[in-house]
Each structure stands twice: as structure tokens, then as C-alpha cells.
Amino acid sequence: MLNFWIFEFGPKEVLTMKKTISFTLNGEPIELEIEAHLTLLQLLRDKLGLTGTKEGCGMGECGACTVLFDGKTVNSCIFPALEVEGKKVTTIEGLTDAQGNLHPIQKAFIDFGAIQCGFCTPGMVLSVKALLDESPKPTEEEIRHGIAGNLCRCTGYLQIIQAIKAAIEQR
């Protein structure tokens, strides 16, 4: 059915159409030509090799693919790559400082055992960063709300909450 639709109404050129985009990625300006249908996740992982951003559900449900878009969290698996034109994107690779030191949120996650398999961790850490940038001293309820879109199958969340509270104290 889908193939029939493409044959009838959507020429292959639509799927291979390319466009040049310019944006800021982890503090550096970047310009490249991409296929117009790419998601931001495909752009980051497949075109730019930034594999710190993970693909879980691929449907906007789990938060594993979370990145920051002008400082706000987005699920990159369902976010059109073309939307980044002129914007700022931050991935987990962009959280370390110039010397390669981990961000305090990352250190706290390690210190408190808030990482087990680690698959949810990049997205979780970026959600925490967005939360603390907007609200430096969130309540526990606000913390839980801030990470509500990031599912973790391993930790039970207790260590994650502890790590976030520790990161807040260190600020």
C-alpha cells in the first residue's frame, strides 16, 4: 500500500531531496547538506557520528534520544533535522568542558550509582541540565516532573534523584 502511494503520488526525489542547514552544535557553528527527511537523531548519530545520543523507542516515548534545542529538551527521534536551522543544539558530547572534564551532573550520576546500563543516561542528564538551567533549586516534585519524560529500566530512580540533589548542592 505504502509503495503504491509513493509510486502514484510521491516521487522518489521527495525522499532524496537535500537542503543545506547551518546551526550551532555544542558551541561550534556547523553547516552541511542533509536529506530533507532526516530526523535530528539520524543527523547526529548517522551523519555526524555523535553516538552519545541514544535511540530507544524511536517514537517519542522514552526520552533516550533527548537533546537540547535552544536550551529546551526535545526528543530527537521525532524532531525534523531541518528545524535546527539557525538554532543551538547541545548533545551529551557538549557537556564536558574544554579540558574534557565531565559536567557536575555527570559526576554526580557516577558518584551516586545513578547509571547502570547507561542507555537512558545521556538523555536523563540533558533533561536535568535543562531543569537546573531554568530552576536552579527545584523541589523533589519539580525534579521528578523534570525527568518524567526519561524512562529508566534499571535504577528505580532513587539513585538518580539522589544524584540530582547532590548536583544541586554543588552548584
Ligand code: FES
Ligand atoms: S528514542 Fe526518542 S523518545 Fe525514545
Ligand code: FES
Ligand atoms: S540505567 Fe539502564 S535504562 Fe537507565
